[in-house]
Amino acid sequence: MEFVIIIAAVVLIAAFVAYVQRGQQKTNCPQCSSPQVRQLEQQLKEIRQDSGTIGYAVKLDVKLIMETSYRCQTCNHSWTVTAPER
Numbered sequence: 293m294e295f296v297i298i299i300a301a302v303v304l305i306a307a308f309v310a311y312v313q314r315g316q317q318k319t320n321c322p323q324c325s326s327p328q329v330r331q332l333e334q335q336l337k338e339i340r341q342d343s344g345t346i347g348y349a350v351k352l353d354v355k356l357i358m359e360t361s362y363r364c365q366t367c368n369h370s371w372t373v374t375a376p377e378r
């Protein structure tokens with residue numbers, strides 16, 4: 293059972309990484325709308341939550357979110373964008 297969950301999680305992460313790489317787009321500063329934005333850090337977070345026991349099977353929801361930090365090189369404003377897995 294645990295083995296199946298691990299495989300499912302690996303497949304999910306692989307699909308998510310492919311999705312993020314495909315979906316990357318230009319970001320403008322939300323403060324001065326300058327395109328001179330630098331990506332500082334990208335972090336993949338996995339949130340697991342048990343959504344209850346159904347019979348003998350435990351349904352496990354794995355949610356992945358991508359947190360990306362940016363800094364504007366024009367006005368030095370920094371912010372974080374969270375992109376949830378769809």
Ligand SMILES: [Zn+2]
Pocket residue numbers: 321322323324325326364365366367368369
């Ligand atoms: Zn700016």
